[in-house]
Amino acid sequence: MSNQKIPYKIYLEEQEMPKQWYNLRADMKEKPEPLLNPATLQPVTLEELSGIFCKELAMQELNDTDAYIDIPEEIRKFYRMYRPSPLVRAYCLEEKLKTPAKIYYKFEGNNTSGSHKLNSAIAQAYYAKKQGLKGVTTETGAGQWGTALSMACSYFDLDCQVYMVKVSYEQKPFRREVMRTYGASVTPSPSETTKVGREILKEHPGTTGSLGCAISEAVEKAVTSEGYRYVLGSVLNQVLLHQSVIGLETKTALEKYDIVPDIIIGCAGGGSNLGGLISPFMGEKIKGKRDYRIIAVEPASCPSLTRGKYAYDFCDTGRVCPLSKMYTLGSGFIPSANHAGGLRYHGMSSTLSKLYHDGLMEARSVEQTAVFEAATQFARIEGILPAPESSHAIRVAIDEALKCKETGEEKTIVFGLTGTGYFDMMAYEKFNNGEMSDYIPTDDDLKPGFASLPKVD
């Protein structure tokens, strides 16, 4: 089909939306290593996981045999409010770059939570409701996950308790208010509402909190409250499963116009977006049906894939969650304070880690000034103000398109535009004022994190 006929935005019809999620692990010849119970160092059981997560989600977490899992009608109904999301042909960007490459992006920011996080939030809220729970607890740092979960809980009339890293709670009052508008209760962490919070406050009275601490509080709150479970927005297998809706829609949209991507690019913090976007493409790659270059992009200041170790580690800084075999900087790793965007997780989804370890995926790290240059360029040309996280993928997409300009290759590049940057204007302000700087940790800087790795292997 000729270029002329490809619209700026490819929207699927409602009936073309996926009715099943795709569980990539079922098609992986080499499965990711199982989660371990940190006390016994044995694979966690469904029963153990069900104490923390809803039963159905715990089952999804452990399921590496069913390739397709039905999306319940109630979730599909919610999806229809903001999905299908558009696959956009970046004609204007291509023109500006004068590249022969064809650039597409799957835009997940067209919902109030402002990101792809809603795809999993609504699923997790649904299963919690189905199980008859009163509510869920979670933590949020930058706030995208907390916002998405509060929207999802409001829809199912479920209580939503969010522990928000104190520094974000104070610096991002608007994020907080969106969550409150959706009826969530938002507690700055560390707080007096949990035992672990009180202990931390006693030890570090002036602390502004950390994601690890917020996770610990949220988990404690869930397991000590009748009718509550804990939910998480990234890293987990269940999250990648729900996010497969991104990749499935992308693939259907491309196939409608006989487009075959050469390169697929996504930003990677815990891996929720990247894992979802690439899943059906990776499935074909694993089966030998087609080859794609797949690139994970991470910040140079938090380089788990490119400089981390492939080892069993705690999923949380508080070291209360199961152990996962993954690329990790160590659960004791603290990202630099100058780091503006999200993607500041010490580890990486075990599935993505395995794929990377087996050479099925590339990884690249980028510095934040270059990321904000790409973000600003993209905003001005394509009209969407991207989230700093998403802009990591934009940076590499532009770099690849510029390589095509040099070589004359007409490659087709697809990247995930996970969300919008409306609540990240403080970082943009820093960039606009020329006050943003880069930070690449030295090997010595990484040592304390690696020292925190548990002795398992």
Place this chain on the structure above:
Amino acid sequence: MSNQKIPYKIYLEEQEMPKQWYNLRADMKEKPEPLLNPATLQPVTLEELSGIFCKELAMQELNDTDAYIDIPEEIRKFYRMYRPSPLVRAYCLEEKLKTPAKIYYKFEGNNTSGSHKLNSAIAQAYYAKKQGLKGVTTETGAGQWGTALSMACSYFDLDCQVYMVKVSYEQKPFRREVMRTYGASVTPSPSETTKVGREILKEHPGTTGSLGCAISEAVEKAVTSEGYRYVLGSVLNQVLLHQSVIGLETKTALEKYDIVPDIIIGCAGGGSNLGGLISPFMGEKIKGKRDYRIIAVEPASCPSLTRGKYAYDFCDTGRVCPLSKMYTLGSGFIPSANHAGGLRYHGMSSTLSKLYHDGLMEARSVEQTAVFEAATQFARIEGILPAPESSHAIRVAIDEALKCKETGEEKTIVFGLTGTGYFDMMAYEKFNNGEMSDYIPTDDDLKPGFASLPKVD
């Protein structure tokens, strides 16, 4: 066609997007009164207007004979980046309200400027570029217009100078940074950069500015700078013309599914959104082809249609712009400080004023607590966090749907959802904290405004 077949979101194909704007005035039997030169009290000439506006826009401003005006391909290309906008069936809201009414909303918030303002901004920037200008000046209060214009100017590589009411500049730093990210220069008004600004600062050293003052500075800057013109985001005929794209898309989308609306609702400040949304429907109504109930919704605290006078008045508080015959509270009217949203303009588009005066349109005023109740309800059910301005229309749409519940009538309601509220979380915070109050001016409160009306009629 049965209900079941109507999707949640009706997206037009690119080839179904309008190729011409619709100029409602051409079809009005009774034309709106002409703009007057305040010095001569004679209708303004094209030459006079061309000193302030681009020539092509001045021509559009005065054109009440051509019903259709071609949308230049360059503008249509930009439109394709974020349009067509979806017409959404509010199934979830209907269900929650248990109403037999069918509710649709045309959602204009899916672009970085966050509102419909971009539809006219890109047109005005295009004509400025075509005329060979270096740049444009404008004012912004809440910031939607300034954001849209900065995006449009960035696209056409045009300098954009925004005078932002000082209190907004300080209280809405994120809005400011979006404009700067798009390359605009943003000056808090009043400023030292203009004669009128310096005079005001001398007289009122501590002032936090007003829209009227910012308009005066922007106009002075434009007429005293080589290669610059002034642009405005509402009230004017040219703006309503460009915004007709909203109504034309809405009508095409409805017709695709044989849907005929009974009631069309829009919020109204200066009238840019309402005028655009209703134009093709009003055209049919005027020609007697079909009848529609059309409702303009304004804040009770700034009630130009419901409590204003139909008279010639200045378009700006600084009294430098032409006189327009409109419903007005007087250019000296100052909206209450407790007023949280936009829609705080003293007057109203002359076209809409005429239609209202001739009984072709209804108007209703609503109080802001009720507006934020509707906004929060809508956000929780439909998943979109609406702008306070848009929420005025939501309030009345819900009220009308609840009336249908009482009477059992299956009316079809269409309303304009002009934008998102991401930059209005301070107002939501006030509401969430129970600190929002209502204000309805007494007749005495309105007296000073009416006293400022020029002696013309």
